[in-house]
């Protein structure tokens with residue numbers, strides 16, 4: 001196998017870290033770039049990955065998905081580094097914030113980071129990708145959350161409502177709860193639209209798939225802003241609950257499956273699909289809505305002010 005590079009957003013912890021670890025273990029021909037918002041955490045994670053895997057080709061570059069300028073700067077810095085050709089982009093970073101927050105560009109943060117930041121990044125990186133390259137968007141089964149808690153199935157209507165919720169009516173508990181499911185639904189719609197645009201508009205053989213890691217109780221996802229003392233208590237409670245609802249999983253296990261989507265032969269050529277750990281799975285009906293996917297694509301291009309010379313795909 002020729003030397004190749006894999007970029008993983010949010011590779012400093014949880015699922016992203018485990019994915020990086022498994023790719024680095026697979027072969028020293030893989031260079032792994034952790035694209036992270038916190039430089040210190042990223043440097044520490046790359047050092048720890050080099051020690052754990054014996055693969056010296058692990059680097060970090062700064063990327064804050066909550067800033068369009070930072071996404072564009074990351075792309076420029078990446079081009080200046082002398083890494084092997086780009087084989088895969090794993091759009092993994094994400095969160096489910098308890099309170100309303102905004103990105104540097106004024107977008108609601110869940111939609112802004114999980115979808116808009118990755119949408120821009122994937123468009124910018126696509127021209128650099130080698131033939132048979134692979135893009136993966138980490139989504140979630142929360143794109144279709146349990147009916148007991150979320151009576152309405154999330155369906156995409158328009159990006160402005162998601163990017164600027166306060167301008168589109170009163171913020172309610174329900175609208176706050178829907179931010180994460182809508183962002184993860186957007187990841188799947190974006191996956192399908194990008195896969196189809198690459199196939200229809202370019203000669204590039206780059207696949208695009210979505211990945212659902214399932215519930216993982218050992219990451220920082222459950223308690224991003226909580227003190228180190230409380231974190232194990234919350235993680236312990238979440239683990240117990242996950243066994244009760246028969247949904248137990250870990251980043252160690254899901255990280256192997258996510259790495260597999262990057263490295264394994266069996267996924268070659270598969271595109272526009274949604275995988276739950278290693279198996280292809282059906283999505284909700286609204287995640288199969290082609291008109292919604294197209295609308296999201298066009299509106300996202302407007303929101304991130306994607307220029308035609310920044311992408312090889314059409315913006316309309």
Ligand SMILES: NC(=O)c1ccc[n+]([C@@H]2O[C@H](COP(=O)([O-])OP(=O)(O)OC[C@H]3O[C@@H](n4cnc5c(N)ncnc54)[C@H](OP(=O)(O)O)[C@@H]3O)[C@@H](O)[C@H]2O)c1
Nearest residue numbers: 010014015037064065066092093094140215216219220221
């Ligand atoms: N845990 C679950 O049960 C579960 C279930 C389904 C799907 N997922 C998805 O899995 C993915 C990984 O989550 P995880 O469970 O591994 O949680 P995690 O340990 O909290 O990892 C999330 C990563 O995203 C990074 N990140 C957050 N905001 C960012 C930004 N603005 N720019 C760049 N990076 C940013 C975090 O950086 P910092 O370390 O600096 O905060 C961290 O590295 C997410 O997309 C999540 O939605 C998780």
